[in-house]
Amino acid sequence: MFTILPTKGFIDQIDGFFCDGIHAGLKPNGKLDLGFIYSDTLCDVDAVFTLNKFQAAPVKHFQRYEKGFKTNFVLINSKNANALTGQSGIDNIDKVFSSLKFDLTNPIMSSTGVIGNPLPVEKIVSGANSFNLSSKNGDNLSKAIMTTDAYPKTSLYEVKLEDGSSFKIGSVAKGAGMINPNLATMLCFICTDAAIPQEDMKELLEANSHTTFNAISVDGDTSTNDTVLLLANKKSNTYNKEAFKEALRLVMHDMAMLMVADGEGAKKAVAFEVNGALNDQEAEIAAKALSNSLLVKTALFGEDPNFGRIASTIGASRVTCDENTLVISYNDVIVFNKGEICFDKAQEAKASQVLKNDKYKVICDLGIAEGKFTAYGCDLGYKYVEINADYRS
CATH class of the missing domain: 3.10.20.340 (ArgJ beta chain, C-terminal domain)
Structure with missing residues (x-):
């Protein structure tokens, strides 16, 4: 038996996770456009990506890592998709990470915005080096990753098991247009302190994608950058597969429904x-x-x-x-x-x-x-x- 309780707040309420968003000069008028997720312990990570044949540079950069790698940092920019940028797009991600002052392990980059423009490396490096990795500002992060979104998209749950132990799972996402089954046009970052085994991560991500993100459509277009990322730092030392699968489904369903409701001018x-x-x-x-x-x-x-x-x-x-x-x-x-x-x-x-x-x-x-x-x-x-x-x- 288990209980899943919706909780107010952001992913920064999950033990060991930190996040924030800033203005780095990518968007006009001082709007937030660069964000991060940081864990103070290494996370197991898995992901599902767009089926568009022209996958963006951040997707290709992620796929260079060996299977089963761990990470402690995700950098997310809006306004520029870094897609159709060839090898230079991947090289620019390496330039960004090699220029940061932090001690990072297998850092991940995710981008959203206009396709076909070179990544503004200097602005991103300058902005990222101003991060405070001890920040807990999920509200800023949720706004920094928005493009045509009318509102931020977040979700957070606490799962309580019968023995009294518990874990949390939450997400932050963006998506409003170029939404079509086969991941929808979106970025979604799911964080948890559950002690989920690495082998369960892909299985449960794919199982829940089918009835959530792969079941929504705004306009019939599939983006080059679609990403659903699951990060688990395991700090709760607690896990139940059935409970985690259902909590993950709820988080992903929440995000999918918010995307459909936000479908670039949609009212229904x-x-x-x-x-x-x-x-x-x-x-x-x-x-x-x-x-x-x-x-x-x-x-x-x-x-x-x-x-x-x-x-x-x-x-x-x-x-x-x-x-x-x-x-x-x-x-x-x-x-x-x-x-x-x-x-x-x-x-x-x-x-x-x-x-x-x-x-x-x-x-x-x-x-x-x-x-x-x-x-x-x-x-x-x-x-x-x-x-x-x-x-x-």
Whole structure:
């Protein structure tokens, strides 16, 4: 038995972890743009990365380390992705770390921002050398890593085991655009003092990614820099695999839902719940087709319960389906029921009312078998175009 309790605060409340964010001159107007995570003891580390074929220099730099390496430092910059920068991008990371005054072991760098610009090494070195590694300012860190995010994204839990022992797990993340299944466009840093074995880290990261970060979509684009990093300093000397897996799922789900809700001008966060599919794989195909569909997204933006767009998207996904077994609902409002159109004025009004909410479900029961999957998406409106038309500025 175990208890998982949500806790107010940031990753700096976890024993042995320190963090902060500063302005190093990468963003205009004095905004925070460079942050760090530091552990006073070495951490086991594992990660999952973007499936984009053009992985950014920080991802490639991480992959040079030997399997099972330990680290005590993560440096994170915004405004510059250090992607499509070739070998010089990796070399610039080495230049940064060789110029820092701190005693670091296998330091990790993570970057987010505009693709195709050289890393501003001098600004980053100057800023990083001003860090106080004993700082505990998770609020600053959460703001420093933001790009088009409307708000910071953090999560923290305490896990209490039956014998009275406990551990903490928390995260800080960024992500609002270029969000698409296969990691979503994002950076997420998860810290824990749990004594998790190295071999469990990758297993549990990958298991939980499938239903969290790999189940969300804002705009159908996958970034070059997507990273989910798990750092464990083991200072609690406490671990339970079942409890850790669930706590990790909660942390990752929190971050994924905050990203969808923040989807660059988004006003609606929607769960696309597909049930009754031939198998789980076909349910996932249909659910992700719905979360990625531009026609569906614009209908959500217009608060238009157009079930035709839902049905058409499912059919276009080429999964096994039949209009005579299909049921479509907005929350508990059924609009199409096994070949019968239920979209009279009364039902349309009820469905329209559901779509005025900030959060709701689009439920599609294919009526074929037992397969199920839930994907998460958002609406797409004018603000998304405005942000991305002018992104480099």
